Amino acid sequence: MFSRTSSTQQKAIKEFRDITNTSEKVATEYLKNTKYNVQEAIDAYYNDGGNKGVSTISNEMKTTFEKYKEIGLREESGGDESLDAIQGDGLLELLNDLAIDPTSISAFVFCWKMNMKVAFTLTRDEWNSGLNDYHCTTFSQLKQKMPQWTAELKNETSFRQFYTFVFDYSKEEGSRSLPVDVAVPTWKVVLLGRYKYLDQWCEFIEKEFNKAIPKDLWTQFLEFTKLYTDLSRYEDDGAWPSAIDSFVDYMKEKGLVKK
Numbered sequence: 001m002f003s004r005t006s007s008t009q010q011k012a013i014k015e016f017r018d019i020t021n022t023s024e025k026v027a028t029e030y031l032k033n034t035k036y037n038v039q040e041a042i043d044a045y046y047n048d049g050g051n052k053g054v055s056t057i058s059n060e061m062k063t064t065f066e067k068y069k070e071i072g073l074r075e076e077s078g079g080d081e082s083l084d085a086i087q088g089d090g091l092l093e094l095l096n097d098l099a100i101d102p103t104s105i106s107a108f109v110f111c112w113k114m115n116m117k118v119a120f121t122l123t124r125d126e127w128n129s130g131l132n133d134y135h136c137t138t139f140s141q142l143k144q145k146m147p148q149w150t151a152e153l154k155n156e157t158s159f160r161q162f163y164t165f166v167f168d169y170s171k172e173e174g175s176r177s178l179p180v181d182v183a184v185p186t187w188k189v190v191l192l193g194r195y196k197y198l199d200q201w202c203e204f205i206e207k208e209f210n211k212a213i214p215k216d217l218w219t220q221f222l223e224f225t226k227l228y229t230d231l232s233r234y235e236d237d238g239a240w241p242s243a244i245d246s247f248v249d250y251m252k253e254k255g256l257v258k259k
Helices: 007-020 024-033 038-047 059-072 088-097 105-113 124-133 139-154 156-170 180-190 198-209 215-227 242-253
Strands: 085-087 121-123
Touching (some): 024 038, 085 088, 105 156
């Protein structure tokens, strides 16, 4: 999840949106540029033409949101009625109808593109902002975006952004790390086919490391996989997290890397 805004910033965002009828994303962008001076942000917005990010959600997509929101609020689904969001079973149903396997990397890609801040929870603001950003006025148009979005992961910069998002999205609110039972299956999905020692790494994390994964280790591991496809070249120079040093030692002890 992303860093939380303060109550003062949230108030400024609401005031900006009430006046300009824009998405939370647009409001935050203008307010950040003016250090949360609401009047300056509004002036800047209208100086830019006053139409950037205005909500233009079609009736079809408004109805679509309500449909999946209701599924998430069914008694057996256990959704939080205080949230204006598609939750739990509603999100799973949405993914299925978009022809997205909920256990695949494409599910994370969808959450990334919708800029979701809380796992399994797609708010109305996030839905509206995403639809506006990608000019989707029909469900069919949204469905057609998925191959394009998934293809973006071929770009290294885009993949790094996506990979960082996945950590923030997957951890619990207020936490700075991922528990092992979340990190390992997540790695297995997002790095599938990208690192030849992925299975050994996950085994090491579960059996030897067995501690929550901080963001530094999560991000550094990706860089490590790109620099050291041949672990026999690895040198413990103090630049990497100790877990990575220990992993290389683990691989040597198992005879999978030359000592």
